[in-house]
Amino acid sequence: xxxxxxxxxxxxxxxxxxxREDGLKLLLAGLGETQWYGLFSEANGSANRILADxxxxxxxxxxxxxxxxxxxxxxxxAAMLEKKTCVTIQLPDPAAPVRCCYxxxxxxxMTQKSRRxxxxxxxxxxxxxxxxxxxxxxCARLDDGESCLLTRRSSRDGQVQATIxxxxxxxxxxxxxxxxxxxxxxxxxxxxxxxxxxxxxQTDEATGRYMH
Numbered sequence: 001x002x003x004x005x006x007x008x009x010x011x012x013x014x015x016x017x018x019x020r021e022d023g024l025k026l027l028l029a030g031l032g033e034t035q036w037y038g039l040f041s042e043a044n045g046s047a048n049r050i051l052a053d054x055x056x057x058x059x060x061x062x063x064x065x066x067x068x069x070x071x072x073x074x075x076x077x078a079a080m081l082e083k084k085t086c087v088t089i090q091l092p093d094p095a096a097p098v099r100c101c102y103x104x105x106x107x108x109x110m111t112q113k114s115r116r117x118x119x120x121x122x123x124x125x126x127x128x129x130x131x132x133x134x135x136x137x138x139c140a141r142l143d144d145g146e147s148c149l150l151t152r153r154s155s156r157d158g159q160v161q162a163t164i165x166x167x168x169x170x171x172x173x174x175x176x177x178x179x180x181x182x183x184x185x186x187x188x189x190x191x192x193x194x195x196x197x198x199x200x201x202q203t204d205e206a207t208g209r210y211m212h
Contacts, residue, residue: 016122037158079104
């Protein structure tokens with residue numbers, strides 16, 4: 001499906017590319033990931049119908065007896081598989097989309113449910129700085145005392161690795177509470193927001209576990 005522009009805030013725009021949920025699950029299964037945590041519904045269609053939909057939507061091309069994933073989907077799938085770790089973002093506004101963001105070495109692949117098409121996901125690849133900027137601007141919209149919840153999970157089984165709650169604390173500061181590492185509660189000015197969040201999300205590349 002064609003890419004459309006998404007907007008996290010006035011200074012943070014990103015390109016969303018849409019794909020059916022069952023199509024994304026089928027592509028992941030073809031890459032060896034038969035179980036995958038994400039914003040998925042339960043229902044699935046037949047493999048033939050899903051492949052036909054992926055082709056008609058411009059996600060794949062036929063190459064001989066097989067299929068090849070087109071860009072930008074191929075690049076986003078490769079990035080999702082790098083760390084097999086995701087972070088879900090939940091805002092206090094019930095109308096705000098829940099986002100599931102897959103970590104890569106250079107940034108994030110962000111997914112969110114389409115508001116226009118049932119069982120369809122929008123996908124976007126963001127640099128680490130763009131993702132942190134988007135999250136900071138989302139948090140800047142919080143009223144004093146409201147909070148945003150980040151939950152880090154294994155993409156393979158959905159097991160929770162850590163949670164981070166970011167609370168607006170006055171005009172220019174945040175209170176960030178994490179259950180990972182010795183520093184459970186930190187307060188920071190807006191200028192230090194990105195660095196502190198990056199520290200809380202830091203992992204050991206070899207084990208995928210938090211560095212304490």
